[in-house]
Amino acid sequence: MPSIPVTYNLRNIRVRWRTTIATVLGVxxxxxxxxxxxxxxxxxxxxxxxxxxxxxxxxxxxxxxxESSSQIMREEMIRMKYLPGIARDAQDRPYFSPEIIVLxxxxxxxxxxxxxxxxxxxxxxxxxxxxxxxxxEGRMFQSGRRxxxxxxxxxxxxxxxxxxxSFRAGKAEWTVVGIFEAGKSAYESxxxxxxxxxxxxxxxxxxxxxxxxxxxxxxxxxxxRRIESDRxxxxxxxxxxxxxxxxxxxxxxxxxxxxxxxxxxxxxxAFSAMNTMYAAVGARTREIGTLRVLGFKRRSIYxxxxxxxxxxxxxxxxxxxxxxxxxxxxxxxxxxxxxxSEVAFEFRITPDLLGKGMMFALxxxxxxxxxxxxMAARKPVLVALKT
Amino acid sequence: MxxxxxxxxxxxxxxxxxxxxxxxxxxxxxxxxxxxxxxxELTQPPSTSDSALRLITRHRVxxxxxxxxxxxxxxxxxxxxxxxSKFTWFGGIYQDEKNFFPQFAVEPEKIFRIFTEAKxxxxxxxxxxxxxxxxxxxxxxxxxxxxxxGDRITLRGTIWDCNPELVIRGxxxxxxxxxxxxxxxxxxxxxxxxxxxxxxxxxRVRDEAAVQPVIDAIDASFRNSDAxxxxxTERAFQLGFVSxxxxxxxxxxxxxxxxxxxxVLVTASTMSMxxxxxxxxxxxxxxxxxxxxxVFSLILAESFxxxxxxxxxxxxxxxxxxSNIDVYKxxxxxxxxxxxxxxxxxxxxxxxxxxxxxxxIAPAWASIRMxxxxxxxxxx
Numbered sequence: 001m002p003s004i005p006v007t008y009n010l011r012n013i014r015v016r017w018r019t020t021i022a023t024v025l026g027v028x029x030x031x032x033x034x035x036x037x038x039x040x041x042x043x044x045x046x047x048x049x050x051x052x053x054x055x056x057x058x059x060x061x062x063x064x065x066x067e068s069s070s071q072i073m074r075e076e077m078i079r080m081k082y083l084p085g086i087a088r089d090a091q092d093r094p095y096f097s098p099e100i101i102v103l104x105x106x107x108x109x110x111x112x113x114x115x116x117x118x119x120x121x122x123x124x125x126x127x128x129x130x131x132x133x134x135x136x137e138g139r140m141f142q143s144g145r146r147x148x149x150x151x152x153x154x155x156x157x158x159x160x161x162x163x164x165x166s167f168r169a170g171k172a173e174w175t176v177v178g179i180f181e182a183g184k185s186a187y188e189s190x191x192x193x194x195x196x197x198x199x200x201x202x203x204x205x206x207x208x209x210x211x212x213x214x215x216x217x218x219x220x221x222x223x224x225r226r227i228e229s230d231r232x233x234x235x236x237x238x239x240x241x242x243x244x245x246x247x248x249x250x251x252x253x254x255x256x257x258x259x260x261x262x263x264x265x266x267x268x269x270a271f272s273a274m275n276t277m278y279a280a281v282g283a284r285t286r287e288i289g290t291l292r293v294l295g296f297k298r299r300s301i302y303x304x305x306x307x308x309x310x311x312x313x314x315x316x317x318x319x320x321x322x323x324x325x326x327x328x329x330x331x332x333x334x335x336x337x338x339x340x341s342e343v344a345f346e347f348r349i350t351p352d353l354l355g356k357g358m359m360f361a362l363x364x365x366x367x368x369x370x371x372x373x374x375m376a377a378r379k380p381v382l383v384a385l386k387t
Numbered sequence: 388m389x390x391x392x393x394x395x396x397x398x399x400x401x402x403x404x405x406x407x408x409x410x411x412x413x414x415x416x417x418x419x420x421x422x423x424x425x426x427x428e429l430t431q432p433p434s435t436s437d438s439a440l441r442l443i444t445r446h447r448v449x450x451x452x453x454x455x456x457x458x459x460x461x462x463x464x465x466x467x468x469x470x471x472s473k474f475t476w477f478g479g480i481y482q483d484e485k486n487f488f489p490q491f492a493v494e495p496e497k498i499f500r501i502f503t504e505a506k507x508x509x510x511x512x513x514x515x516x517x518x519x520x521x522x523x524x525x526x527x528x529x530x531x532x533x534x535x536x537g538d539r540i541t542l543r544g545t546i547w548d549c550n551p552e553l554v555i556r557g558x559x560x561x562x563x564x565x566x567x568x569x570x571x572x573x574x575x576x577x578x579x580x581x582x583x584x585x586x587x588x589x590x591r592v593r594d595e596a597a598v599q600p601v602i603d604a605i606d607a608s609f610r611n612s613d614a615x616x617x618x619x620t621e622r623a624f625q626l627g628f629v630s631x632x633x634x635x636x637x638x639x640x641x642x643x644x645x646x647x648x649x650x651v652l653v654t655a656s657t658m659s660m661x662x663x664x665x666x667x668x669x670x671x672x673x674x675x676x677x678x679x680x681x682v683f684s685l686i687l688a689e690s691f692x693x694x695x696x697x698x699x700x701x702x703x704x705x706x707x708x709x710s711n712i713d714v715y716k717x718x719x720x721x722x723x724x725x726x727x728x729x730x731x732x733x734x735x736x737x738x739x740x741x742x743x744x745x746x747x748i749a750p751a752w753a754s755i756r757m758x759x760x761x762x763x764x765x766x767x
Contacts, residue, residue, distance in 0.1 A: 022656030029649045033642055040638075061548065065484070068451065069546040103451040113627070116449050169448055171613065202452065203613060253721055261418065261642065265649070268414035271407045272653040278403060279660050335628075340451055 004300055005291060009308040013315075016280065020312055023269075023276040027316025027364055028323060030265040031357040035324040035349060037258035038356070043348040044251040044334065051185035052240035056129060057220060059210040059227060062236045066338050067243075068101040068118075071206040076233055083226060085219030086212055089128060095213035097123040100195050102202045103341050104169040106158040115335070115342035117154060118190045119169065121198030122211075129213050133187060138163045138178030141193055146201070148193035149178035153331065153344040161191075170201030186244060189333070189344045211240065250336045250343070266364050269316075273368025277309050281376040288376055289384030302377035309369025310362055317361025321354045394688050401661070405693065408657045412697025412742070413704065415650040416735050419643055420705035423731045426639045428722055430629050437504050437562075439595060443474075443624045444588040444605055447615040450476075453584040454614050456576075462588055465604045467597030472497040473572045473585035479542030479551070481532070488528045490542060490568040492575035493589075495521070501591045504562025511536070511557030519574050521556035525565035527715055527723070529558055549578035564723055566715070647738065654697075655746035658690050662750040669754050670762025679755040686754070690747035691740065698739025702732050 013020055052058075059080065064070035077098045086094040100121040107114040120126075124143055127133065141147035150161045155176075160167040166175040174193065182188045195207065214220035224237045281288070288301060296304075328349040336343045398405060444462060446452035453475075462471050477490040495516045499507055507523070515523045524534065534540070538555045553570050576582065592601050602618045609616045619627070662669070672682055706727040714725035754762075 019656060019660060022652045025652050026649050029645050033645055037638075037642075063543065063545060063548065065480075065545045069478075071548070103449040105449045116451070202448070264414055264418050265646065268411040268418075268653070269649070271411035271414070272656070275404055275407045275411075275653075275657055275660075278407075 003296065004304045004307060005296060006304070006307070008287075008291070009304055009311065012280070012284070012308065013311060016283075019276055019279060023273050023312050023368075024316040024319065026269045026272045027313045027361050028320035030262065030269045030364070031317050031320025031361050032323040033265060034258060034262035034360055035321060035353055035357045036327055036347070037254065037261060038353055039324065039327060039347040039349045040332070041251040041255040041258060042350065042353060043332075043345045044254065044343070045248040046348055047184055047186050047188070047343060047345040048244045048247045048250070050183060051187060051244040053130065053132065053213075054239065054241050055213055055220070056240035057212045057214060057223060057237050058240045058243050059212065059235050059237050060208075062234045064236070066340075067099070067209045068103065068339060070208045072098075072208065072210060072235065073206050076235075077207055077210060079233070080210060080212070080227060083223060085214050085223045085226075087215045089125075093125060095125055095129050097126040097129050097211045098195055098207045099123070099126070099211060100198055100204055100206075100208040101339075102170070102198060102204070104191075106161070106167065109157055109159050114158075115333070116340055117158065118339060118341045119148070119198060120190050120192050121195035122192055123195050126192065126195075126211075129211050130187070132185070133180050133182045135178050136181045138176075141177055143194045144197070145194070146172045146174050146197055147177045148174045148191050149180050150176055150191045151188045151344075152179055152181050153188045153333075154191055155179050156331075157333065157344065170198075170203075172197070172201040184346060186247070186343055189342060247336065247338045250334075250338060254334075262360060266360055270364045270367040273309060273313060273364055274372060276312070277305065277369050277372035278375070280308070281305060281372045284376075285379060285384050288379055289381050292381045292384070298377045302373045305373035305376045306366065306369045309373070310365035313361045313365025313368065314358070316364075317358045320361065321357050324349060324357075390685070394685060394692070397665075397685075398689050398693060404657065404661070408654060408693060409697040409700065411653050412650060412694055412739065413699075413701035415646050415653075416698050416701030416739055417705045418646050418701075419738065420702050420727060420731060420735045421709075422639050422643050422646075423734070424705075424709065424725055424727050425722070426636065427728065427731065428725060430626075430636060437502075438621045440592050440598070441501060441621040442590050442592060442598065442601060442605075442618055443621060444590065444616050444618040445586075445624075447617045450587070452614070453586055454588070454616065456583045456585050458609065458614075458616070459585075459588060461608055462590065462605055465601055465608070467592050467601045467604075469591045469593050470497050470500045471588050471590040472501055474589040475572065475575060475584075475586035476546070477542065477544065477551070477570075477575070478546045479544050481540060481542055486532070488531070488566050488568065489564070490570070492572040492585075493569045494572050495523075495569070498569055498589075499559070501589050502563045503591075505559045506561050507557060507559045514556040515569075518554065518556060519571055519577075520551070520553055522553040522568055522570040523557040523559055524555055524568045525563075526558055526560040527565040528568060529555075531566075531716065547575070547579060549575075551575065551578060566723055647742075651742055651746055654690075654694060654742055655749065658686075658693075658747045659750035661689075662686060662747070662754055666754060666757065666762050670757070670759045673759050674763070683751050683755055686747050686751040687744065690751075691743035694739045694743030694746070695736070698736050698742075702727075702735035702739070705735075706732060 060067060060070035061072060081094055081096045086096055088094050102119050103116045104119055105114050106117045127140060135149065141149055155161045161176055163176050163179060166173050212223065214223050227233060227235050227237050291301060327347045330347045331344060332347065333342045333344040446454055456473060459471055459473065462468060472494040475492040477492055479490055499505055499512060515521045534555055536555055536558065539552065540555065541550055541552045543550050551570060551574060592598055598620065605618045606616055669682055709725045709727055714722050
């Protein structure tokens with residue numbers, strides 16, 4: 001292990017603060033842009049990953065790729081509802097919710113345009129099959145009434161969605177009677193009401209999908225086989241969690257953008273780091289000569305300059321990560337092509353994302369330092385001392 | 388030696404630094420140009436004089452709700468309406484989900500009287516109109532799948548429970564989105580057992596004066612019905628889509644700002660490096676009679692030239708790149724076009740110019756303020 005004049009490098013960073021500050025900030029900005037854009041993609045993905053209960057089964061019409069385009073007739077619903085293997089509650093009601101999705105266009109609270117919002121009509125067991133969701137304010141809608149409950153984020157983002165307020169959609173005026181919290185799942189972008197009221201208000205003579213809670217895994221597998229093999233049903237059954245996991249592809253373009261930006265920007269930042277390091281090597285030629293006379297080997301000089309560059313970039317990386325942190329948890333929303341509606345989510349900055357940002361910074365440091373360090377190490381001692 | 392030669396020599400004295408600086412400026416401007424173009428493509432749908440005459444009537448609740456087909460008769464009778472076509476988003480899958488492209492069921496004899504900008508061979512159009520299962524496809528989608536006229540394709544319905552089997556009878560190009568596929572609404576209806584609905588109506592009005600009256604008349608005519616309508620211009624319709632994407636504008640805007648800021652930092656630091664190492668020479672210049680202003684203009688010219696070189700490389704490079712690659716294929720259909728407009732090019736170059744000026748101010752100011760004697764003593 002060659003000895004490296006580490007203190008010398010550290011002092012240099014401090015003494016030449018003016019030249020190094022631009023490089024450090026440059027790297028910091030690249031890292032923070034990377035972390036922010038990736039946090040956006042992460043947040044969107046995790047929203048879908050966190051949606052659904054692994055025990056639940058979702059039934060849609062065969063060929064449908066989204067709940068909103070699926071159609072199941074009432075008779076078919078009733079046939080499925082009493083199939084063996086479906087769990088039952090204390091009153092012996094099966095955990096089975098016939099559902100229908102319609103989209104309505106709501107204005108944003110800040111009055112800048114609007115977005116499609118999902119209205120999910122559900123059966124009486126709708127809340128029971130989704131135990132993770134809690135009603136935090138008000139009460140649940142009553143079946144047979146034009147009432148609805150909205151998610152906390154819908155209440156925060158859209159006009160007329162607070163308890164006691166009402167909005168018009170379809171043939172009906174819907175009164176908001178409660179607000180639910182759905183963790184960070186995709187349900188946070190929905191409005192819930194009674195399935196039959198929704199069907200009536202929007203002239204649908206069919207349901208969209210059904211959500212089922214089987215007794216156990218064996219019953220689950222049996223139910224899938226039974227429903228899928230029933231030709232008259234022509235249905236597709238999948239795990240609720242799988243359905244939502246498939247939608248993580250919504251984050252694809254954002255992720256692509258993050259990678260694209262970070263790659264190009266980091267090349268630019270590596271150039272700037274290289275500039276700084278070359279200048280450092282040029283200005284310190286005499287010092288390099290002195291170090292060599294003091295007995296430091298070429299390899300030590302090489303490593304010491306490389307280390308300096310990596311230190312600079314690392315410092316930039318840390319600053320960049322810190323700069324991006326305040327964004328963690330900030331709520332935003334985007335359009336999902338699968339559901340054709342807005343999905344609300346939060347920026348999510350995770351430790352591994354910060355780790356990736358730091359990796360980026362260090363790679364920039366190494367790339368920027370490699371050539372200048374080689375130049376420093378190759379300087380002949382005598383020439384270096386003479387300058 | 389001329390002044391220009393002097394500036395050039397100075398700029399070239401450290402070729403490595405020059406190259407690195409120009410490259411980092413050009414990369415930043417490349418990104419800036421790319422982001423601005425992306426922003427424009429996403430937020431400013433193309434508008435032509437024809438598109439101002441096109442209106443869309445949809446269900447008031449949302450695009451995902453359908454309208455009764457029979458509304459067409461009433462719309463047609465609204466004064467000022469020239470032609471109306473049923474227009475239904477089919478959203479089928481061709482072979483695999485990845486092969487996404489827009490498909491619409493339309494009225495074949497009317498559609499190109501609404502999209503008047505699109506170029507179609509009259510014979511092909513005729514063939515498309517005459518055959519019930521015929522379709523006409525935009526050139527981009529034709530090329531993407533290597534289709535030829537006469538090919539048979541099957542779409543698997545996801546929204547609608549049917550699988551149209553179509554034969555390609557024509558190609559259209561230019562004017563409108565070149566990725567669409569149009570097929571007969573009648574055939575769609577047949578497959579759906581005469582469902583009697585349409586997603587939207589697209590119509591063309593006689594002239595611009597008729598736009599607002601037609602919008603008002605149509606919407607008023609269906610007020611308080613089971614399916615109330617919302618009629619808007621093509622542009623408003625497209626902007627509605629953009630607003631659904633959320634605050635993408637802010638996101639791209641803030642990233643651009645960060646890039647510009649980084650760029651200023653990097654160039655300013657290089658310029659100050661370049662100036663500090665020649666404090667002595669600048670003092671000599673002043674000693675032999677150049678005044679502060681002249682020295683400043685020498686530095687400014689060098690910095691400006693450097694930034695402009697980077698700017699030209701970045702902006703023009705972006706323009707050359709995007710006009711030579713097929714962005715539609717590269718982004719898998721996310722961007723249909725990616726035009727670096729003269730406006731964007733100009734703002735990129737303007738930015739480069741400003742950058743050159745701003746980044747040399749601080750170091751140049753320091754060198755001018757310094758007395759000749761101090762400058763001459765400088766050894767670094």
